[in-house]
Amino acid sequence: MTVIATESLSKRFPRVTALDRLSLDIGPGVTGLVGANGAGKSTMIKILLGLAPATEGRAEVLGLDVSTHGPEIRERVGYMPEHDCLPPDVSATEFVVHMARMSGLPPAAARERTADTLRHVGLYEERYRPIGGYSTGMKQRVKLAQALVHDPKLVLLDEPTNGLDPVGRDEMLGLIRRVWTDFGISVLVTSHLLGELERTCDHVVVIDGGKLLRSSSTSDFTRTTTTLAVEVTDSDAHPDGTGALRAALAAAGVALHDGVEEGLPGAGHILLLEAAGEETYDLVRDTVAGLGLGLVRMEQRRHHIAEVFRPETAQHEEAQAR
Amino acid sequence: MSTPAPEAAPGTSRIHNIGYRSYEGPRLGRAYARRSLYSQSLRGAYGLGRSAKSKVLPMLLAAVMFIPALIMVSISVYLEAKTLFWEYTQYAVFLQLVIAVFLASQAPQSVSRDLRFRTVPLYFSRPIERVDYVLAKYGAMSSALFILTATPLVIMWIGSMLAKMDFAEQARMFGQGLVSVAVLSVLYGGIGLVMAAFTPRRGFGVAAVIGVLTIPYSAVSALQGIAYATDNTGAIVWLGLFSPITLVIGLQNAFLGAPASFPAEAQVGAGAGAVYLAVILALVAACYGILMRRYRKVGL
Ligand SMILES: Nc1ncnc2c1ncn2[C@@H]1O[C@H](COP(=O)(O)OP(=O)(O)OP(=O)(O)O)[C@@H](O)[C@H]1O
Numbered sequence: 001m002t003v004i005a006t007e008s009l010s011k012r013f014p015r016v017t018a019l020d021r022l023s024l025d026i027g028p029g030v031t032g033l034v035g036a037n038g039a040g041k042s043t044m045i046k047i048l049l050g051l052a053p054a055t056e057g058r059a060e061v062l063g064l065d066v067s068t069h070g071p072e073i074r075e076r077v078g079y080m081p082e083h084d085c086l087p088p089d090v091s092a093t094e095f096v097v098h099m100a101r102m103s104g105l106p107p108a109a110a111r112e113r114t115a116d117t118l119r120h121v122g123l124y125e126e127r128y129r130p131i132g133g134y135s136t137g138m139k140q141r142v143k144l145a146q147a148l149v150h151d152p153k154l155v156l157l158d159e160p161t162n163g164l165d166p167v168g169r170d171e172m173l174g175l176i177r178r179v180w181t182d183f184g185i186s187v188l189v190t191s192h193l194l195g196e197l198e199r200t201c202d203h204v205v206v207i208d209g210g211k212l213l214r215s216s217s218t219s220d221f222t223r224t225t226t227t228l229a230v231e232v233t234d235s236d237a238h239p240d241g242t243g244a245l246r247a248a249l250a251a252a253g254v255a256l257h258d259g260v261e262e263g264l265p266g267a268g269h270i271l272l273l274e275a276a277g278e279e280t281y282d283l284v285r286d287t288v289a290g291l292g293l294g295l296v297r298m299e300q301r302r303h304h305i306a307e308v309f310r311p312e313t314a315q316h317e318e319a320q321a322r
Numbered sequence: 323m324s325t326p327a328p329e330a331a332p333g334t335s336r337i338h339n340i341g342y343r344s345y346e347g348p349r350l351g352r353a354y355a356r357r358s359l360y361s362q363s364l365r366g367a368y369g370l371g372r373s374a375k376s377k378v379l380p381m382l383l384a385a386v387m388f389i390p391a392l393i394m395v396s397i398s399v400y401l402e403a404k405t406l407f408w409e410y411t412q413y414a415v416f417l418q419l420v421i422a423v424f425l426a427s428q429a430p431q432s433v434s435r436d437l438r439f440r441t442v443p444l445y446f447s448r449p450i451e452r453v454d455y456v457l458a459k460y461g462a463m464s465s466a467l468f469i470l471t472a473t474p475l476v477i478m479w480i481g482s483m484l485a486k487m488d489f490a491e492q493a494r495m496f497g498q499g500l501v502s503v504a505v506l507s508v509l510y511g512g513i514g515l516v517m518a519a520f521t522p523r524r525g526f527g528v529a530a531v532i533g534v535l536t537i538p539y540s541a542v543s544a545l546q547g548i549a550y551a552t553d554n555t556g557a558i559v560w561l562g563l564f565s566p567i568t569l570v571i572g573l574q575n576a577f578l579g580a581p582a583s584f585p586a587e588a589q590v591g592a593g594a595g596a597v598y599l600a601v602i603l604a605l606v607a608a609c610y611g612i613l614m615r616r617y618r619k620v621g622l
């Protein structure tokens with residue numbers, strides 16, 4: 001089943017091309033749309049909501065064409081903008097009830113769903129107080145609640161972790177994960193932080209300058225780069241245990257990383273190698289035993305998606321994270 | 323085998339451990355959303371559904387608007403007068419400043435807030451469209467003004483019956499008065515919303531609305547005075563085209579049985595009246611068009 005499909009989708013503004021022949025096929029679950037500032041993430045969301053016409057190509061949301069079925073799509077989809085959008089002088093309850101009615105819910109259902117949804121996003125007594133007095137984290141929850149209140153099939157969340165501290169960020173990401181796992185609502189979430197979506201998303205789409213850089217499941221991202229760190233002791237027969245293991249594994253056809261890491265003091269070095277599967281673990285174990293070395297550790301290094309991404313952006317991301 | 327999907331951050335799942343219920347009920351769509359926005363905005367113009375503080379000014383202005391009618395009616399009934407001493411069509415003109423203050427305070431709260439706090443994109447991410455938003459807001463503002471201006475006329479009419487005035491005549495004049503304040507409400511509503519929609523900053527909208535209603539009126543009155551003093555009575559009628567309230571005054575003088583209230587008792591004839599009507603319709607259409615344009619970019 002396809003939730004979002006685009007075909008050679010382009011959006012050109014007089015000066016910039018925000019989206020450049022983007023073709024995507026996104027299924028149910030949590031999908032991350034990652035890109036640096038100006039990559040075209042928000043433009044993509046506006047096109048998917050049927051609010052901005054594409055210059056070229058086509059897009060479908062829940063099987064509906066965005067250019068002809070905007071209202072139907074907007075009835076089934078929720079949207080959380082990246083910017084502030086909450087009036088400070090009304091309470092979260094009043095605001096979300098109003099937004100539920102704007103989505104077509106009858107008055108009684110709007111009130112009931114508002115109470116439920118605000119509880120689900122973690123707002124309790126404070127929901128009767130004016131929004132102006134809320135923390136950034138609470139405001140983000142209200143923004144999420146108004147996107148969920150009408151029980152959509154899909155929510156489009158534009159940078160929901162923006163402005164949150166690390167704890168707030170983790171809570172928001174956990175909440176987003178639950179939107180899919182517990183509520184069964186598919187999610188498209190944007191971020192310029194590749195790393196933070198790794199834990200949350202089933203699938204990540206990376207765009208840059210409106211072009212598709214990569215689209216794959218998060219498990220693919222990490223699986224293709226599963227790295228094994230192996231540390232061995234030296235022995236009398238092999239004063240350079242690490243060197244001996246490296247030579248033996250290379251002879252056995254294992255892909256080895258060039259450098260070695262400094263290990264624990266007095267314990268030699270750590271060898272990094274690519275694990276193709278279970279066999280590699282067995283091979284390493286047998287080789288170490290065959291050489292008569294002691295195995296200090298063998299552990300999986302789960303790479304961050306950032307490392308698979310362009311180094312330039314990874315640096316940018318680090319700068320952002322600081 | 324693929325890596326299992328990452329789980330929610332520990333802790334959060336415990337806090338929010340309430341089963342999710344999906345919604346299977348009706349979704350009433352666009353027309354319902356537009357009606358809801360209309361009634362919410364109309365109630366909001368009188369502070370209903372808003373904080374206690376927001377109710378003070380509109381309620382006070384409504385009281386100021388209604389009290390003269392109550393007093394007039396009481397006196398008329400007491401004196402068993404044959405006619406009310408204010409014409410139905412004059413009432414809103416006499417109290418135009420109260421109407422202006424009401425519009426200046428409520429038009430910004432109706433549209434500027436949504437723009438200032440950037441709530442508008444949330445509307446347009448729903449089934450509701452730009453035209454629905456504009457129609458609901460315009461309709462609500464005009465209805466609020468109509469309630470403000472028509473209620474005193476209703477009070478007067480009831481009073482006229484209690485004082486046993488000529489029923490047919492009073493009913494006709496009351497009807498003409500209602501048409502007049504309906505025109506005023508639609509015209510003022512459009513002007514107020516346009517000014518407010520272009521001044522999202524707090525305070526500026528209030529000043530802009532008051533300004534656009536009173537400055538042209540002062541200018542027109544002054545110029546009409548000069549025209550009168552220089553024996554240019556022909557110009558008096560045409561000068562009336564250049565301010566909102568004199569447009570209404572001219573129209574009701576031409577078609578709604580209102581007495582001449584320009585200097586020199588200059589009468590607006592049917593020909594000039596048609597021009598007045600055309601200008602009013604053009605202004606209303608322009609206000610609607612400008613509002614539609616105003617929201618074209620905001621959804622994005
Ligand atoms: N209405 C517009 N007119 C002209 N250019 C626009 C318009 N909207 C977006 N752009 C441009 O299109 C590009 C993509 O913008 P977009 O807002 O989609 O990026 P983004 O990925 O959401 O960035 P950010 O992380 O900053 O939110 C940018 O270069 C932006 O300047």
Ligand SMILES: [Mg+2]
Pocket residue numbers: 041042043082158
């Ligand atoms: Mg953006």
